[in-house]
Amino acid sequence: MSTRIVVVGGGTAGVRLAQRLPVTLLGEEPHAPYNRVLLADVLAGRYEPEVIALPAPQEPVRRGVRAVRIDRAARVVECEDGTAVGYDRLVLATGSNPVLPPLRGLRGTRLPVGVHPFRTLDDCLELRAAVRPGVRAVVIGGGLLGVSAARALAALGAEVVLTQQGERLMERQLDAQSSALLREHVESLGVEVHTECRVSGLRQTDGAVTAVELADGFVLDAQVVVLACGVRPRVGLARDAGLEVRTGIVVDDELRTSDPYIHAIGDCAEHAGRVYGLAGPALEQADALADLLLAEATAPPVVGIRSAGAERVGTTDGALAGASAPCASVPTTAGPPAGPSAPRTSVPTTAEPEAPRPTYTGTRALTRLTLSGPVALDLAAFGDATPLPGDDVVQLTDATRRAYRKVVVRGDRLVGGVLLGDLAAVGTLARAWEGDEALPDDAPLLHLLTHDGGS
Structure with missing residues (x-):
């Protein structure tokens, strides 16, 4: 891929994209990229830091590099160390910052010892x-x-x-x-x-x-x-660059910001009014953007209408090529030049039909957590587990095993659930919910909570 792609942020979303595409990845932290979900296990002493390292991306990460400014006109990212990195496409994966509550004794970002x-x-x-x-x-x-x-x-x-x-x-x-x-x-x-x-x-x-x-x-x-x-999307770099920001950096179904050359993914991105703040959606957004960029890079040129004496040739997406990329040319055949008084004729040229462009339409996020201890506790939650009038609720409690299972069904759709202590049915339940599938008419709702999920 000849397009220069720069990714700001060495977290889950940025690294996932860098694993699939050759990019320049700017990571602010000095450590190799790691799985943030496992930080509690590092704190507890269960894992050492190197154990939670993420698989290496295609190109080495530039560690300890903080991006401080985006020059959108020149398409350059300026860094705190004085370096500048040019881009054809920029991907903001800046993540989120911890929320510091308004407490007496906390002033600014300088925290007391302890x-x-x-x-x-x-x-x-x-x-x-x-x-x-x-x-x-x-x-x-x-x-x-x-x-x-x-x-x-x-x-x-x-x-x-x-x-x-x-x-x-x-x-x-x-x-x-x-x-x-x-x-x-x-x-x-x-x-x-x-x-x-x-x-x-x-x-x-x-x-x-x-x-x-x-x-x-x-x-x-x-x-x-x-x-x-809690956390808050890290949007300062985007806001200073004049991009549209609400709670997060606003993106469309192609994960583009208000600047067509800049995308945003992960905790900093707001898609369809929602900021997820979870690893699952971050990975899905990174994969969707990788598919989109790969599709654009390999798509054939789209040839426009050629008038006699003039030629117009376009590409599927000029934004991907960037200002520094050469324009593609497509040979055409034409008749004799038209004279001054001759009518101008348009000759359509043929091109392969465009394949549908990959898009991101949102994520149905499932939360899972394992709490270790003398007796470990697993829990999973998805969707909306608070029923509305008219919803069907199936609930099972096993006090002896400290297990609890509940699903909410609205019409013929599974809309949410909670499982605690026994996650045997979570795989089938999650697939039915994530796929927004109609539940079988002949299956008793109680089967949803059996160990095979009713399959």
Whole structure:
């Protein structure tokens, strides 16, 4: 591929694209690209950092290089180290930043000693170095990230308190009953859980955190505080370049931004009004964009209408060739030149019919998590597990095995579900949901929750 493709961001989405296409990949972190999903296992000491490295891309990653400006007119990315990289196509895979809550004691991005975000490998390694058996650690945020961090800190022997402002843990993915079972499991690991609990500030001594203050006046002693309050798409580079930004960088079904030479994928991208923030959609977007760019690179020229005495030749997508690429030419045959008074005639030329262009139409994201401990707990959640009036709900609970399974059916479609403790049916359920398939009329709904998913 002669097109110069530059990717900004060495996370899951950027590396996946670089595994499929020869690109220049600018990674801000000094480490080799890694699987962010496994950071909690590194924190817990289950894996060393090299174990979570992602497969190497086609071209070496330029590590420790931070892009600071996009010159769209010149099609150049300017980097903090003074270098500049030209592109024909630019792909923004800048990911997301951890949300820093508005607490007393937090000013700007400078954090007190002992306060840690939990987003990067460096965050993880700093936390692991700070925690030892008996250390009092408070995790702020009871979502997927906070639960994972609390479990990992407990595995290191810390005395962990998990605070959640909402009514239940992982409230975005789980219903009340499955969340209650999750809470029981987390507490069995030695984690103290507080829900409906708003943190208002941090206490410090000599620049180091000593306690977490709650809005009700209660104070939690803390030597380590982990901020797991969610993430926000990293859009500063795109916004400064004048690209359309809402919550994320706005892209269409070809993952193009408002500049036709620039794409965005992964946590920073907003497609059809949605920012996913999950690894599965990031991988699907990277694959969709790779298919699109490969299709454009190998597509035959599209020949326009040739008038006598003049020739117009186009390509399937001038944007892919870029300003520096030569224009393709297609030979044509023509009759004698027309005289000044002769009528101008148009002669259509033939071309192969265009194949449909690859597009991205969205992802149905399934969340999976394994919590290790004396007894491991697996959970999976997909779609909307909160039924509407008229929906059918199938729910099974096995108190002995601490297993819970629930699906919601709307009409003839599976619209959501939660499985906790027993994921034997998750494969078939996920396929039916992701494919938006009509459920068989003759299959009892209870079969959806059997070990074979009713197959």
